Amino acid sequence: MIPIKRPVRVPLVLRTRGREATVRLCEEYDSSPEAYREGKKSFTSRDFDSGVYGARSVKNALRKAQHDKCAFCESKVSHIAYGDVEHFRPKAGYRQRPDGPLVRPGYYWLAYEWSNLFFCCPLCNQRFKRNHFPLTDDTRRAISHHDRIEVEEPLLIHPALEDPAEFLEFDGEYVRPVNGNSRGVATIGILGLNREEIAEKRRHVLGLIKDLIACRELFAIQVKDHPDQEYLKRLAAIDERLDWYEKVYRSDSAEYAAMIRTALKARTQ
Numbered sequence: 001m002i003p004i005k006r007p008v009r010v011p012l013v014l015r016t017r018g019r020e021a022t023v024r025l026c027e028e029y030d031s032s033p034e035a036y037r038e039g040k041k042s043f044t045s046r047d048f049d050s051g052v053y054g055a056r057s058v059k060n061a062l063r064k065a066q067h068d069k070c071a072f073c074e075s076k077v078s079h080i081a082y083g084d085v086e087h088f089r090p091k092a093g094y095r096q097r098p099d100g101p102l103v104r105p106g107y108y109w110l111a112y113e114w115s116n117l118f119f120c121c122p123l124c125n126q127r128f129k130r131n132h133f134p135l136t137d138d139t140r141r142a143i144s145h146h147d148r149i150e151v152e153e154p155l156l157i158h159p160a161l162e163d164p165a166e167f168l169e170f171d172g173e174y175v176r177p178v179n180g181n182s183r184g185v186a187t188i189g190i191l192g193l194n195r196e197e198i199a200e201k202r203r204h205v206l207g208l209i210k211d212l213i214a215c216r217e218l219f220a221i222q223v224k225d226h227p228d229q230e231y232l233k234r235l236a237a238i239d240e241r242l243d244w245y246e247k248v249y250r251s252d253s254a255e256y257a258a259m260i261r262t263a264l265k266a267r268t269q
Helices: 012-031 033-037 056-065 122-129 182-191 196-225 229-249 257-268
Strands: 084-087 117-120 168-171 174-177
Touching: 012 033, 012 056, 056 084, 056 117, 084 122, 117 122, 122 182, 168 182, 168 257, 174 182, 196 229, 196 257, 229 257
Parallel strands: none
Antiparallel strands: 084 117, 168 174
8 A cells, every 4th residue: 555646626526416415415414313323314325326426537537546556455456347436434334343233324424525535446345345444432433424534543544645654564465564553453454455365466576576686686796706797797687677676666656566665675775
């Protein structure tokens, strides 16, 4: 996971139809607030228009900002799927624990909010995160549009508002929490960031770079002991290839950029 830079301009459909739909949802809640708070009434998926938050213009803007990568696992999405527009804070209902009850209403007033949307792969969205949105203190949760979400302390890292590197780091192809921090632990578990399918893909990419770095170290020893032209040429070729990896695979558009940055950083230490 790496930081995501969103376009400042919000897609038109969210500013028009999305805003109108949000007003309707808030008015509906205000018509029977006690019934919604007590669970006698609730919003379901039928109350939300996927044609707005999942509009082509919204998905394309998110895909472009995220370089066609899943906001969470950094896999290139279009290689294997169409991708989903995912709500960071679940719109219809949430779970504090994966095996806990689905509590309604969810964050209905954020269903069309630009800052609450991400482009994700189906596995991160549908198989892992789903409605799971735990807080450090669930008693401080915003339960309606009248509450302030700023007082919440989500355990899930928000890559558009925070630098994931403060909480997550790599040990080879596996993600681990920096100093065992609770938000890193929760994010890895919620999103399945160490699922074997993705670890295998990371392992393949990382293997190429680690092999190249190992070759570079061996040739550097040979050059030190036998500084002939052949070894110097080979060492220069390897350095040129590693410089290319530095340029291409460290960029935000690279698949698994966070992992590659860790591997290449070790090269200079």
